[in-house]
Amino acid sequence: xxxxxxxxxxxxxxxxxxxxxxxxxxxxxxxxxxxxxxxxxxxxxxxxxxxxxxxxxxxxxxxxxxxxxxxxxxxxxxxxxxxxxxxxxxxxxxxxxxxxxxxxxxxxxxxxxxxxxxxxxxxxxxxxxxxxxxxxxxxxxxxxxxxxxxxxxxxxxxxxxxxxxxxxxxxxxxxxxxxxxxxxxxxxxxxxxxxxxxxxxxxxxxxxxxxxxxxxxxxxxxxxxxxxxxxxxxxxxxxxxxxxxxxxxx
Numbered sequence: 001x002x003x004x005x006x007x008x009x010x011x012x013x014x015x016x017x018x019x020x021x022x023x024x025x026x027x028x029x030x031x032x033x034x035x036x037x038x039x040x041x042x043x044x045x046x047x048x049x050x051x052x053x054x055x056x057x058x059x060x061x062x063x064x065x066x067x068x069x070x071x072x073x074x075x076x077x078x079x080x081x082x083x084x085x086x087x088x089x090x091x092x093x094x095x096x097x098x099x100x101x102x103x104x105x106x107x108x109x110x111x112x113x114x115x116x117x118x119x120x121x122x123x124x125x126x127x128x129x130x131x132x133x134x135x136x137x138x139x140x141x142x143x144x145x146x147x148x149x150x151x152x153x154x155x156x157x158x159x160x161x162x163x164x165x166x167x168x169x170x171x172x173x174x175x176x177x178x179x180x181x182x183x184x185x186x187x188x189x190x191x192x193x194x195x196x197x198x199x200x201x202x203x204x205x206x207x208x209x210x211x212x213x214x215x216x217x218x219x220x221x222x223x224x225x226x227x228x229x230x231x232x233x234x235x236x237x238x239x240x241x242x243x244x245x246x247x248x249x250x
Contacts, residue, residue: 009226012033014056015038015049015050034062038066038099039067040098042073050098050099063112069117077118113137119133143165147168147171170222175230178213180216181220182214200246227247
């Protein structure tokens, strides 16, 4: 059974293997999370991987989210691509529909969308990209929630989402360093990804104070609904188990 948190739910990017190439241990991670962001095939994942990941989510009663990206298998979706608004909307809806269809075939319900990698980062800083993501979600045949990064200034995003009648889910990150403005430190910068012990300390601060400490040493207040944990590193399972225990205690 998935572990139920009093406040923040744990979400994790899963289903990111492709063919014979394996990334992460979804089977070991799934029992400790509440929400699975499942790759849709454009940055990682293929039909068989998606189907297996959905089966694991069903087994552990985990909430299902689509994890669409720019069409960038070679770059794992971490490269920004220039796409027209119409092309980006169609690209996102195509991925959502693929995951939704495979989920429905297993009598599962797709609940939310969380963009991946560069698309997620671009959405947070580029109004045109965010508007296209909102239009893609709003234009789907049924309502879906949209996950965005929790920052000290989410009001503008919330207002735009309200205009599209979209419910936002705000997420914080357990293992990513923050700037003083509440943004993520770019992965290209040293110290952007936190080690196990530092990630645990950041989670403790988020739980106890609803804040993180930036790389400049300043406290940044964050009001989050969900906490992202990553499963693509060697210590991921051990760290996730500790984070899960912390969340259960609060």
